[in-house]
Amino acid sequence: MLGAVELGGTKIRVARGGGDGRIEAGETFATVGPDESFARILDFFRGGSPIDAIGIGAFGPVAVGRGDADYGRLRGTPKPGWRDFDIGAAMGSLGVPVAIDTDVNAAGRAEAALGALAGLDSGIYLTVGTGIGGALIVGGSPAPGASHPEMGHVALVRAPGDDCPSVCTWHQNCAEGLASGPAIERRFGASLSALPDGHPGRALIAFYLGQLLASLVLAAAPRRIVIGGGVAKTPGLHERAHAAMLRSLNGYGLYPGVEGPDFVVPPALGDDAGLAGALLMAGACRP
Numbered sequence: 001m002l003g004a005v006e007l008g009g010t011k012i013r014v015a016r017g018g019g020d021g022r023i024e025a026g027e028t029f030a031t032v033g034p035d036e037s038f039a040r041i042l043d044f045f046r047g048g049s050p051i052d053a054i055g056i057g058a059f060g061p062v063a064v065g066r067g068d069a070d071y072g073r074l075r076g077t078p079k080p081g082w083r084d085f086d087i088g089a090a091m092g093s094l095g096v097p098v099a100i101d102t103d104v105n106a107a108g109r110a111e112a113a114l115g116a117l118a119g120l121d122s123g124i125y126l127t128v129g130t131g132i133g134g135a136l137i138v139g140g141s142p143a144p145g146a147s148h149p150e151m152g153h154v155a156l157v158r159a160p161g162d163d164c165p166s167v168c169t170w171h172q173n174c175a176e177g178l179a180s181g182p183a184i185e186r187r188f189g190a191s192l193s194a195l196p197d198g199h200p201g202r203a204l205i206a207f208y209l210g211q212l213l214a215s216l217v218l219a220a221a222p223r224r225i226v227i228g229g230g231v232a233k234t235p236g237l238h239e240r241a242h243a244a245m246l247r248s249l250n251g252y253g254l255y256p257g258v259e260g261p262d263f264v265v266p267p268a269l270g271d272d273a274g275l276a277g278a279l280l281m282a283g284a285c286r287p
């Protein structure tokens, strides 16, 4: 039996399951301060069947390189109380191996092993929700790097007349600042799916996400892009963002499959991709 944690910006999911990504009983609770949040996580794993290892997919920035001196420690998050919080140390009292990666790297691993990126040599998993984050998956695993990618903070060109303040602490024109769930709430006072179908906000968010997808195509040439997260549950979002991506590319940088209907898709594992990926990570580090 293995443990999995999905540490999100607004909620935390914990579960037991198998190294094949199969999720058994779990719990979900709101993300609060780190001490209280991890007390609940530890309570869950101390009760019930013992686990052999645990995988954690966390919001970032977080140190994910096994060789990093600060492996498992959160870096530079604006979340009150969470900056420099040491996830690995917090889990240490369970006495089992702990694998830590970003939430999107975990979800991308699961989609590559079991879902929409299976059988592809490269793909991108993007989440558009409380924040925007992405994972570049190559050969079934996140591509190596000095840190994890920060795809949500790629700079975009604003639509003419759009002077709505960004929700990003650092950037006035990044994807997360302009098109994440909180950015949409600030713009329209509602979620994207709550806007009427013909509302111009739907086209505006597709315009921004399309620019982000075009940058990812140009930088990494993925075989497919999976978009999950709360905003991506808006009906028609994948098709609209794909069409906007092609308009942004304007005929340049195209390759086989990039114009096809299966290039931008929702996660095959739905909301379970992150937890399933955390179980795969736990399976890989189990003694």
Ligand SMILES: [Zn+2]
Pocket: 152, 153, 168, 169, 170, 171, 174, 175, 176, 177
């Ligand atoms: Zn930003």
